[in-house]
Each structure stands twice: as C-alpha cells, then as structure tokens.
Amino acid sequence: MPDQLEVIKRDGSRQPFDRDKLLGSLSRASHKRNVDPRRLSLIVDGVESELRDRGGELSAERISELCLAGLQKLDRGAYLQFAGTLPDAARSAS
Numbered sequence: 001m002p003d004q005l006e007v008i009k010r011d012g013s014r015q016p017f018d019r020d021k022l023l024g025s026l027s028r029a030s031h032k033r034n035v036d037p038r039r040l041s042l043i044v045d046g047v048e049s050e051l052r053d054r055g056g057e058l059s060a061e062r063i064s065e066l067c068l069a070g071l072q073k074l075d076r077g078a079y080l081q082f083a084g085t086l087p088d089a090a091r092s093a094s
Contacts, residue, residue: 008057008060010060010087022047026082042070043067064086067082068083
C-alpha cells in the first residue's frame with residue numbers, strides 16, 4: 001500500500017492528496033443543503049480507497065468524477081454547486 005498519495009493535476013504537475021482540502025470543497029458545495037457531513041466523508045473515503053488501489057496516484061479529473069458521482073446520489077443542489085467549480089473538461093466527463 002502506498003505511503004504517499006498524489007494528485008496528478010491537469011497541467012501534469014503532482015501534489016500530495018489533501019483529504020481535508022477535498023472534504024472542505026465538498027462541504028462548501030453542500031453549504032445550506034440538507035447533507036449529512038458523514039456522507040461527505042464517505043465520498044472522500046471512496047476517493048482515498050481508489051487512490052490506494054491505483055498505486056497512490058489519481059488524476060484531478062478522476063477525483064472530480066468520483067466526487068460528482070457521490071454528490072449526485074446525495075443532493076442535486078450540492079452536485080450542481082460542486083460541478084460549477086470545475087473546469088469545463090471535468091464537467092463534460094461526468
């Protein structure tokens with residue numbers, strides 16, 4: 001199991017995966033929505049699990065797709081809010 005989890009950014013650069021940053025983004029997207037924060041943590045758990053399963057690295061685009069899929073099941077408003085923060089390429093992939 002990889003120790004260092006990395007995000008491959010759209011420009012090809014890499015940065016360490018930051019669970020708190022991702023959870024914060026999901027929380028902002030669901031602000032004023034009736035979404036249980038524990039469900040947001042489960043979305044991040046899923047992203048982390050896929051990161052580990054794929055050798056410790058995942059594209060930012062794939063992380064966005066996983067988050068959108070999770071939010072779509074939870075709350076349409078939060079889904080749309082999160083989708084609105086993404087570059088067009090990530091939105092069109094979902």
